[in-house]
Amino acid sequence: MHEILTLQFGHFANFVGTHFWNSQEAYFTFNESLNAPKPEIIHDTLFRAGITSRGTETYTPRLLLYDLKGGFGSLKKINQLYEAPGENELPESTWNGQIETHAQMPYPKNKYLQYLEIEEELVSTEETENKMKIETEDFKLDETVQFWSDFNRLYYHPKSINTMMQYQFEDEFMPFNIFSYGKNAFLAHEKELDSFDENLRFFTEECDAIQGFQVFTNIIDGFGGFACSFLEQLRDEYPKTAIWSFGITEDRTWASEEQNSYYKQILNIALSTTQLTELSSLFNPINTPTINQHNLNSFYHPNLNLPYHTSSIVSAAIETATLPFRTRHNFTSMFDLITQLNWRGNTKLGSLGLALPLPISNFGEVDVNKLLHTENNNVLQDLSMALNGNEKQNATTILGQSVVVRGLPDQFEPLTGQNPKSASQIIAEIFQRYESLNSGSSSFFSTSVAYPIPNSFPKIFRHLNSNGHVDMSVPNDKMLSVHSVPTLSHLTISTKSYNFLHQLANILQNLNLNLHPEYEGGDKGLTRDEFLETRETLWGLCDAFEDK
Structure with a gap:
């Protein structure tokens, strides 16, 4: 089955993870005929089938996520799929005296989550008009998203949800901002709940042939220490299984260099980097885009001050780079790709770049030179880490690279007097351009599956038609019609990491x-x-x- 178990540690990592899982849900198609071709994305890689206590069949992410107390927003550990009848009712009491009930007010669901509940009720009906309205309505998520659960579209298994009760989210008096706090918190969490044995084994023992673990974790705060302790125990259990870790920092949370907290953040990142590099098969330190480093273009305008936006970019890069692990055709295992990239054995740090969208017209027009980070005015967003405000240096030597191109139709519209371009022609041009970088080892992967844009995704695209192709005649206020976009990811093992x-x-x-x-x-x-x-x-x- 080539299963992958996902681990998420930290609030911003869960923002990234929520976008990731929403995109996975968007691949699902329902009510298909028996003769329909099998989907290209193998859902069983990341999802598990199960049955609730009521006997209801479920399909939920194979996932463990961790956040601080108060960091889950409106998300409940026990959701509608797993609630037993009458579970929220108070038990009968033989006490005849006065009873007072004290309960904390739940975090309210925003308009988007309320509409999702309506949409769920409409799935089995013929109310197409109302479904379309829900899909196209602007829910003002830029203004209402405070927690990652505010745009979450999925149900999770109760064993997926893990609350670290020792720390409160955004507690000014006892912040979770030290690597050692995370190490100690893992120790206390396991003594109290034993979630590693209870929850991890629940997911792994269901797998037929697990291919690896993918890890999304904060590394600028205490979650770096928590993730390292978790992976230490995981490595003891799975010494040879592939682990691909993404250590994520959010640029807007960096303190200034004059502050004492800046050096704490540096120490957190240093400790996380050395330990996650040792424990992982591949480690990608990622920093969200900054205003100085952001490649502004006509098609892509995120608000870099909103974690809801910046996490969507990181998620799209990870989702695209890891796509070969879960496709029906041209499948590549996590272990095989990592081994090919790290052929020297001692270079386990990767850098990740993303073209979102891959700017291509309905006629197949694309400037392949602008897809290289070595070119000026390139459209490749560099998500690798840089410190002290220094610009990210261009790699002088690429030891290994993996290029994923996705979302090109089999054939484009013909220009006047010309034969239409095919996807295979354009992909060959792109791959040939990346081959010119003289990498020690190269992996090239392409698929017609575009990156899906569910209505939970930020409205950051401009001048794109519904298929995500460049169309300058589309006005700025038509970005709601974008349902998918062609995308390119560029993963490298290179001397860029030296800086x-x-x-x-x-x-x-x-x-x-x-x-x-x-x-x-x-x-x-x-x-x-x-x-x-x-x-x-x-x-x-x-x-x-x-x-x-």
């Missing part, structure tokens, strides 16, 4: 650990020897990625 690692090592070289005593507390506190070892590990990683 990030070297910056981290330099900062740690001059960092006085005595000024940050909070890292030493608890059973899993950071010792001086571990700090020095982290610094030496960073210098060692620098050597592996140095262009010699």
